[in-house]
Amino acid sequence: MNRDWLPIRTTPWTLGLILLMLVLLVQISALPQRLDFWLYDQAITSAPPRVSDDVVLVTIDERSLGHLGRWPWPRNLHAELVSKLHQAGAKTIVFDILFSEPSPDDALLAKAMRRHGNVFLPVYLSPPTSHYLLQEQLPVDPLAGAAAGLGHAHVELDSDGVARGLYLYNGMGQKLWPSLSLAVTGAEPDQASTVDAPAYVNVRSGYRAVPLAGGAGSIPAYSYSEVLNQAPAPELFRGKTVFVGATAAGFGDILPTPFSGLSRPMSGVEFHANVFSAHQLGLLIRTAPPWAAALLTALTILVLAAVLPRMRPARTLLACGAAALLLLGLFLFGLFRLGWWLPVANALLVPLLALPVSSGLRLAMTNRFLNRQLDDLARSPQVSLPAPAGRHPTQLLEHFRALLRPEGWLLMEENDLLAAKGLVPADIPADLTPGYWHHDSNRSWIQLLRGGTRYQLGLLLANDLGREAIQRYLRRLRLEDPALTSHASRPRENISARIERVRLATERLNHMQEFIRRSFERMPDGIIVTDELGVIRFANGHIEEWFQEPMPSLGGLPLVKLLEGHDPRETPPWHETVSDTLTLQQSRTVDLKIRHKDFLIHFAPFSLPDGDQQGIIANISDISELREQQRQHREAIDFISHDVRSPLVSQLALIEQLKRDPSHIDQEQLDQLGRLARRSYHLAEEFVQLARAEQLTETRFYECEFLSIVENARDSVSEQGVEKQIQIQLHGSEDLWLKGNAELLERAVINLLTNAIQYSPEASTVSIQVFRAGHQACLTIADEGSGIDPDELPHLFDRYRRQKRTELAGIHGTGLGLSFVKTVVEKHRGEISVASSPGHGSAFTLKLPIANPLQ
Incomplete structure (x- = not known):
């Protein structure tokens, strides 16, 4: 076999190496990370979890600042709040408020904290001022000693500035504080997992993504001043963990979240309350190790590189789409079922890149084969008629006279008059554009160029209802010289030229098929084409309408079964007629009756020119109207021969009787003759009236x-x-x-x-x-x-x-x-x-x- 005819096969190694290089190249940009963040945000915000029933907020909002004065407040107010919550039965109180400076009321607040016994305070990791290094800011000693536990309140922002999670343990040097929400559960500072680091180094571990319950305001919240100034409310706080912190605008920390970004950020205390709620429900999400994402990307490259070269081009898109959906499904399953955040951006880019890469390789692979087949396609048959633009104006005038029967005409070659009737050269408009008709009332003019010679052709049409239709027909005609038609520039690119040649060849084939299909569909008769076994392979719309069989069920149905199902007969049987047409190669014409309508079916055998295949073309004509006219004609003859003839015969017999004995004419005979005459008149009158009605x-x-x-x-x-x-x-x-x-x-x-x-x-x-x-x-x-x-x-x-x-x-x-x-x-x-x-x-x-x- 000639190797030139074989397409260049794309191997898995070729596709795999290209995909690997493209994925590595994409790592230079921040696209994969942003895509991972976007997928996570869309998943979390589309199905947020419920809020734990054990958490509630007491917020330092604008209303509280208005009632209790500017911040900072005396700590006896916080002590009073702790007492109120203690009386209301609050299980745990968590302050997201920094008490790093001593106050005269520290002893009062510490006493209230000890009385409750389960109050937690935050540890902040921040520099005291901009000139200092990062350091821990702890509560003052009296409060730290009275607290049930301490936890860090630091929230980690991702590279795009959005808070999606936090580290469970964070601290400076060798002591890692549990997060504020984790400390509530009884977790102690983690010293076993720390490393020997300087005191100014921020050390952290155990990152968890937090599935928030919604945007700001999703957790039940009560104003600080309302709780302080009203009686204890056990129905609101009994057995619950109460987070106390600032939510007022410009006061306290604000965090952009996947639900809001910077448009409606969430306060730090509500974020920690969301962390506690998710921890209580077991919904905190771990992040997969980096090697897991790399392994998934490599596996995706290997699978697609091995599968795509063996697939048909039409299935490549489905395969890449299925791979992308599978990766998204794996991402969602890990996120919601396993509690793992598996970055799939790099792996997801692989099928998105594989589709154009594999298509490009296939295009190069088929380039040589396509070029070899173009000449055969270019020689395909086409349906075309001689264009009127190539005909001489004298010939055009002759055709127009035969077709349109104008009342007058005029044809001039330059200044020479060739033919005229009813028009003179002075009637020619001065503003004629070559190749375009100019219509002035019932006069139509056109200027033609043939071989450098200018012709003027004019027609004087009958001024009746058909004039406008004829002039619209003339506008559709293209009579300009083809030599003057501007040709579009041929494509210069090799592949573009080949595609153009294929397009022209397939367009000719499509025109041929469309011409045949429309010809069959627009025929007044029904057409059925069968194969050499008498099985229907084509039927036009009349067959579907007359037999009331859907077109899909007609294809593949034996013609004999179709005819027997609608017009069963014994002499001659349908199978005999169809088989004789195929075996004897002789035409047959048979009557057919379908749903009380009369048809005539003509069977004609045919043979394909490029093979030994044979078949039948069945032409079915509706002759119901003809048969009805024949029936009416017979009825009219019977009516005339009996009903009209009978009174006339009676009249003639009575007249003959009167002629034999004209002297004995009585009134009764005259009355009978009148009745017969009137009956004949009424019969003729009604017959004429019915004919007039039918022609109305x-x-x-x-x-x-x-x-x-x-x-x-x-x-x-x-x-x-x-x-x-x-x-x-x-x-x-x-x-x-x-x-x-x-x-x-x-x-x-x-x-x-x-x-x-x-x-x-x-x-x-x-x-x-x-x-x-x-x-x-x-x-x-x-x-x-x-x-x-x-x-x-x-x-x-x-x-x-x-x-x-x-x-x-x-x-x-x-x-x-x-x-x-x-x-x-x-x-x-x-x-x-x-x-x-x-x-x-x-x-x-x-x-x-x-x-x-x-x-």
């Missing part, structure tokens, strides 16, 4: 008032009602304007009223109601006749259909009246319904859309 279009619509139409129809049948002593009652007074044909609507209402009178007994009532229902004008005609049988109702509006009971009763009709009414109503986009039962009369209801429903 909205171009013959105009505004008409529905109540007036009904009143005219009532007046037209009033004489018929008087003959049978039938009372016709019209109810309705609202003008209802429609968009329709008043003549045919009136005829439809007359048909309904005539039927109501004809089928009603003498001295009965026919009720007419005209009313509005929403956006519809409604008409209900109810009679007291014999009603309609239930089995006749579904076929009531079919043409040439007559009721058996009424025919037997001697009431003869044509079967066209109700069909005419239904046709007129449907042409007006309305609906008609009937409610009837034998012996209780019938009620026909028409609903037609109102012209202006908002009025």
Whole structure:
């Protein structure tokens, strides 16, 4: 095998070394550390823990300073506070207040502290002034001796200035003080883990991150002055650890936290109370050793370097995303389940870097292979038509005359007149732009350049409704010379040139496929393409609509099963037709019926040009309308041959009888002849009216008032009602304007009223109601006749259909009246319904859309 055709494979070593170098390079910046801080802050703030029920704050706030005066306060106030809390049952009192200077009230405060027996004081690690080194600042001896324990109040700020935790032990030289919150639990100063260091060196150990319960104000707090001035409150302090410290603005230490940053910092006393709460709940978080993060980063590099080169490009993103999610999951699991803060920033950068690096290597790997395939792609077939821009203006004029049939034209070459009719050179506009149409009313002009020669072409179009459509069509035509078209500069970069060549080749292929797909979809017939086993591989939208099968289920379905499931037949069976088409390579045409609709399916075999594969193209045509027209044609012939022919034959026979004996013509014979003539006339009239209704279009619509139409129809049948002593009652007074044909609507209402009178007994009532229902004008005609049988109702509006009971009763009709009414109503986009039962009369209801429903 030629090695030039093999892509350059990316080995795990190549990808791994690149990722390792990039990770080491990133360590120069502060990005990994900031990313670790951000991940920790997002995790902690999204799921803060609850506050321990054993902790509460007594705050030196602005209100206390206003009531008790400026700081420092006499220590007898602190002694009184300790006594109040002791009486309230406070279990432990923790002061976050520095008592490093002696005071006359020290003995009083020490006495109150001993009386309570569980008061803790802070040790501060800070220089006395800016000219001194860091040193410990302890409480004065009387207070330190009376305290149950001492603890450091130093909070460690991270490199970004945010307080996320503190050291459990901190001190100067060889003595490490426990943190203030840890001292409450009974921890003693740690001297075993100290090192031999000078007294000015800050020594610390046991760093813990603190999951805060929220921003400032998350822990229950009570004002110092309120607690001091009110009676002891056991319900607030009994059995609880009370932290006392400053929260007033500008007084005491303030700490930015992950919840607030510098916008709403937290006081030091509340931070220590959060430390105590987290310690009580066992939620303090250890930090993983540095080697753990380095090991995790190395392991991530090894795994991705080994896996990515063997994956498909589409799965690389998923693999890198999965690795990032796995690292985030490991981080969250360690943080919330194990209580370990494992820095994952370096490891998390690995999949983020691996995606572009592996993609770049793959791009280089496929570069040679891509270049070898470009020539084959460039020779792919394409769908194109000869552009009109390359045709000579005389040819264009000939085509325009044949296509558009203009009333006049003009073609000039420079100053020479080549062809003209109805236009003269003086009509040519002076501001023509080459290649762009200029339309002036019904005149359209264009200037063309062919081989350095200038042509002016003009068309005089018919000034009718189609003129604007033709002019829009002309604007879409591109008739300028291709030689004058500016070409975009070709890409100079090697890879860009190759990508452009691939784009053009694939674009031609896509255009070919899109052309074929759209051609199949826009065909009026349904198209099915099968493979050589008769299994459907393609179907257009008509097949999905007609068979009501979702497109995904059509693919892979045998054509025989589809046809048998919708039109089972025995002669000829579908499998025989399909198999004969495939085996004999002969076309077949068969009738098909789907859901009461008629189709014609034509099976045509085909063979692919580049192989031995064969299949069938099935073309399905909807011939339901044609079959319906054939049925109506047969019914019309039957109607003419029987219903129309029968009274004419009777008339001819009666006339022949009268001619044989003209001296004995009595009135009864003349009446019978008149009845036959009138029946023939009514048959012809209803036949003509039905034809007019079927040809009705909205171009013959105009505004008409529905109540007036009904009143005219009532007046037209009033004489018929008087003959049978039938009372016709019209109810309705609202003008209802429609968009329709008043003549045919009136005829439809007359048909309904005539039927109501004809089928009603003498001295009965026919009720007419005209009313509005929403956006519809409604008409209900109810009679007291014999009603309609239930089995006749579904076929009531079919043409040439007559009721058996009424025919037997001697009431003869044509079967066209109700069909005419239904046709007129449907042409007006309305609906008609009937409610009837034998012996209780019938009620026909028409609903037609109102012209202006908002009025």
